[in-house]
Amino acid sequence: MLKQRIITGLILAPIAIGGIFFLPPFEFSLFIGFVIAVGGWEWANLAGFSKQIERVAFAAFIALLLYLSTLLSSTAVLGASVLGWVAALYLITQYPGKKLLWECRFRRLLMGVFVLVPAWVGLVAIRETDVLAYNGQLVDVRYLIIYIMFIVWGADVGAYFAGKTWGNKKLAPNVSPGKSWAGVYGGLATTVLFAVIASVMLAMPIVDTLLLIVITLITAIFSVVGDLFESMLKRHRGIKDSSQLLPGHGGVLDRVDSLTAAVPVLTFLLILAGWF
Numbered sequence: 200m201l202k203q204r205i206i207t208g209l210i211l212a213p214i215a216i217g218g219i220f221f222l223p224p225f226e227f228s229l230f231i232g233f234v235i236a237v238g239g240w241e242w243a244n245l246a247g248f249s250k251q252i253e254r255v256a257f258a259a260f261i262a263l264l265l266y267l268s269t270l271l272s273s274t275a276v277l278g279a280s281v282l283g284w285v286a287a288l289y290l291i292t293q294y295p296g297k298k299l300l301w302e303c304r305f306r307r308l309l310m311g312v313f314v315l316v317p318a319w320v321g322l323v324a325i326r327e328t329d330v331l332a333y334n335g336q337l338v339d340v341r342y343l344i345i346y347i348m349f350i351v352w353g354a355d356v357g358a359y360f361a362g363k364t365w366g367n368k369k370l371a372p373n374v375s376p377g378k379s380w381a382g383v384y385g386g387l388a389t390t391v392l393f394a395v396i397a398s399v400m401l402a403m404p405i406v407d408t409l410l411l412i413v414i415t416l417i418t419a420i421f422s423v424v425g426d427l428f429e430s431m432l433k434r435h436r437g438i439k440d441s442s443q444l445l446p447g448h449g450g451v452l453d454r455v456d457s458l459t460a461a462v463p464v465l466t467f468l469l470i471l472a473g474w475f
Contacts, residue, residue, distance in 0.1 A: 361385020
């Protein structure tokens, strides 16, 4: 299993980095759109639609929605997504209660729309901006995408080590028994470190540094929500992974569940802050 994870990671990492840094905005939107459509194929199974024709049809439907979303305001889509993730947090805290609100497989299918489409909208909105001007500096937005990934990875790695060391009190035992409150705190501390490093690199004044830390912390919290939300649906469905497309890693959704929440939340908060 470990060997498979390493080999798959070595293959996927260059593809992801190459897509971020070398694809022009339009080609980047197609690249991410393909990933999101595959996520739609997996989500259909999470929702309870296991036939291939149903899964492919939902993937095609998601692809159509990605196109139609270009006709809408990105800010409106992202703002609605943030509200949706707040609702997801509520459902997670109530599990296994409140299942009547979402256990219908058509409702779970609809949840996939609100999870997948805004993630694409957020990434495309960032990439199409090309550069941001901050404090007299031009900042390549591709590094902002990398920063989002660092928030997610930092929250995950920090949670792993803090959880192994001090993780006695469980975070959401009914949803994901392995996660602890100590892990959450460790992950948040790691992302604060990343925010401080970024602020030093951009020579941010103290007020902007504090704002970046707050935005990063909120994003990290919702990245955990994204992970837990998929875990809740997998537990309800009785499956371990969203698919077996990535040997040793499970499915695409298993790799990007945290990003689907982190991307729209961070992008929307940057818009509110006037930085994007």
